[in-house]
Amino acid sequence: MRTLSSDLKDHIGKTVHIQGWLHKKRLLGGLTFINIRDRRGLVQVVIQDKGEVEKLRGMQIGTVLAVDGKAVEEKRAPGGAELHDAKVNVMVPVTDEPPIEIDKPLSHKPDNLDTLFEHRVIGLRNLQEKAVFEIQATVCDAIRGYFKDNNFTEIHTPKLLAEATEGGAEVFKLDYFGKVATLAQSPQFYKQMMVGPFERAYEIAPVYRAEPSATTRHMTEYTSVDGEMGFITLKDLEHFLSGLLRASVDAAWDKHETELKRWNATKPELPTDIPALTLAEVHEKYSKATGDDTVGEKDLRPDEERWICDYAKKHLGSEAVFITEWPASEMKFYHKANEKDPEIADRIDLLFRGVEITTGSMREHRHAILVSQLKELAKGDPKDPGFEPLLTAMRYGMPPHGGFGLGLERLTEKIIGFNNVKEATLFPRDINRLSP
RNA sequence: GGGCUCGUAGUGAAGAGGCCUAUCACGCCUCCCUGUCACGGAGGAGAUCGCCGGUUCGAAUCCGGUCGGGCCCGCCA
Numbered sequence: 044m045r046t047l048s049s050d051l052k053d054h055i056g057k058t059v060h061i062q063g064w065l066h067k068k069r070l071l072g073g074l075t076f077i078n079i080r081d082r083r084g085l086v087q088v089v090i091q092d093k094g095e096v097e098k099l100r101g102m103q104i105g106t107v108l109a110v111d112g113k114a115v116e117e118k119r120a121p122g123g124a125e126l127h128d129a130k131v132n133v134m135v136p137v138t139d140e141p142p143i144e145i146d147k148p149l150s151h152k153p154d155n156l157d158t159l160f161e162h163r164v165i166g167l168r169n170l171q172e173k174a175v176f177e178i179q180a181t182v183c184d185a186i187r188g189y190f191k192d193n194n195f196t197e198i199h200t201p202k203l204l205a206e207a208t209e210g211g212a213e214v215f216k217l218d219y220f221g222k223v224a225t226l227a228q229s230p231q232f233y234k235q236m237m238v239g240p241f242e243r244a245y246e247i248a249p250v251y252r253a254e255p256s257a258t259t260r261h262m263t264e265y266t267s268v269d270g271e272m273g274f275i276t277l278k279d280l281e282h283f284l285s286g287l288l289r290a291s292v293d294a295a296w297d298k299h300e301t302e303l304k305r306w307n308a309t310k311p312e313l314p315t316d317i318p319a320l321t322l323a324e325v326h327e328k329y330s331k332a333t334g335d336d337t338v339g340e341k342d343l344r345p346d347e348e349r350w351i352c353d354y355a356k357k358h359l360g361s362e363a364v365f366i367t368e369w370p371a372s373e374m375k376f377y378h379k380a381n382e383k384d385p386e387i388a389d390r391i392d393l394l395f396r397g398v399e400i401t402t403g404s405m406r407e408h409r410h411a412i413l414v415s416q417l418k419e420l421a422k423g424d425p426k427d428p429g430f431e432p433l434l435t436a437m438r439y440g441m442p443p444h445g446g447f448g449l450g451l452e453r454l455t456e457k458i459i460g461f462n463n464v465k466e467a468t469l470f471p472r473d474i475n476r477l478s479p
Numbered sequence: 480g481g482g483c484u485c486g487u488a489g490u491g492a493a494g495a496g497g498c499c500u501a502u503c504a505c506g507c508c509u510c511c512c513u514g515u516c517a518c519g520g521a522g523g524a525g526a527u528c529g530c531c532g533g534u535u536c537g538a539a540u541c542c543g544g545u546c547g548g549g550c551c552c553g554c555c556a
Contacts, residue, residue, distance in 0.1 A: 071519085072512035087516075103507090119514055140507055142489055147505080147517055150491065153549050158490075213555085229556090254555045255480070261555070345552080392556095399556065450556065475547090 049083035054114040065106040088126040107135035145169040174302035185294030200233035206429030213253035226251035234271040259463040264472040271446030311362040319365035349397040376420040379405040396457040403447030410437040
């Protein structure tokens with residue numbers, strides 16, 4: 044029976060069998076300490092028998108070991124317990140020296156990120172590095188829980204599509220048995236259609252963007268958290284997103300405070316209702332403060348996103364901020380213009396610690412208006428197989444509805460306090476990286 | 480796609496015309512060490528300074544090209 048590192052203290056005085064990876068060797072002459080890593084953490088093994096130590100000669104970090112020994116309470120040991128009288132069995136010997144060291148923090152300096160990703164397979168064995176993805180898994184769990192608590196149904200939509208549809212982002216094209224298929228840039232139309240059957244639906248899945256962007260915010264493949272709900276208003280969406288962000292952050296801090304502090308993370312300040320500013324207000328404040336005139340611009344500059352987040356932290360008591368009242372002239376064809384002011388789109392962006400993590404909007408659910416917006420804004424053909432199903436949904440009854448897309452890696456990045464989204468991505472994909 | 484910037488042992492860094500036969504730390508190998516936990520100590524191996532060309536008596540160092548990173552902008556989320 045295998046005992047896990049975390050359970051050693053429950054077996055004091057007993058002989059136990061542990062299995063894991065050699066994580067660290069410390070040879071002190073007559074006394075040798077080794078750390079063994081398993082899925083729960085590390086266990087310290089003390090070896091005095093020269094013959095047992097000799098079995099580890101030439102064995103590199105990463106060697107897979109099984110060790111039998113006696114669990115002993117020991118104040119001087121990490122975790123308060125350790126293994127004595129160890130009998131070592133090398134299950135899988137490793138004699139090649141690892142390309143990077145994993146028992147100390149890996150360099151996350153921008154210049155060294157390439158090395159970090161090149162040796163990702165080994166680097167993730169570093170406890171601090173793998174914690175990034177344990178935190179991400181917790182965030183993902185929290186998001187699922189929040190959706191579930193709000194009566195959403197999880198869906199899985201196709202990533203292979205017939206046409207380039209949404210407009211905006213470039214899509215990847217690929218050969219599909221002689222036809223051209225595209226990779227989904229978002230589950231946008233499918234999640235909207237699924238409001239019909241489910242009223243509330245969500246998906247957490249990869250999406251693909253063929254934009255040749257080389258920034259700290261962009262990848263060609265990322266994990267999109269998509270939600271869509273019927274019978275709501277833009278204000279409802281705002282509340283929902285406030286709750287979603289707080290649930291994510293709280294779960295991460297409840298479960299991983301130690302790891303987050305090791306990354307020098309601070310718990311973000313987030314009020315119950317995240318403050319909202321209009322796009323015009325942001326331009327005005329930014330222009331006044333920096334002397335860089337952005338008034339009248341139809342989007343936010345990256346520097347404005349950073350600046351307004353600093354502003355919100357200092358003056359609004361929040362490290363996240365909603366941006367509202369976007370120009371209707373720039374909206375996607377499936378967005379809905381504001382009923383009272385048709386110059387404004389019912390769209391809302393959520394900025395968190397300097398980056399946009401979410402875009403949400405009300406969708407145009409009235410068939411006739413959607414058809415005309417499709418023709419005018421996207422120059423699209425309603426008969427196109429890429430658009431036709433969405434229009435069918437509207438034709439046969441869709442309530443006012445809205446939804447959002449959230450970048451899981453950007454959220455994780457900013458919870459931990461990284462500056463590059465790729466640091467929060469297991470195996471990042473960008474314009475020049477396809478491997479590992 | 481544009482601008483700026485960086486490529487030096489396995490990893491991280493120093494060196495900015497001759498002090499370089501290239502320095503340091505970690506890792507690796509050998510030896511010493513019984514409470515380490517980024518253990519400590521002694522010794523050793525490991526780099527044609529990304530690549531190609533040029534300037535110069537002399538290039539890791541200057542110039543041009545090239546390849547590969549990074550950051551910002553654009554595009555986008």
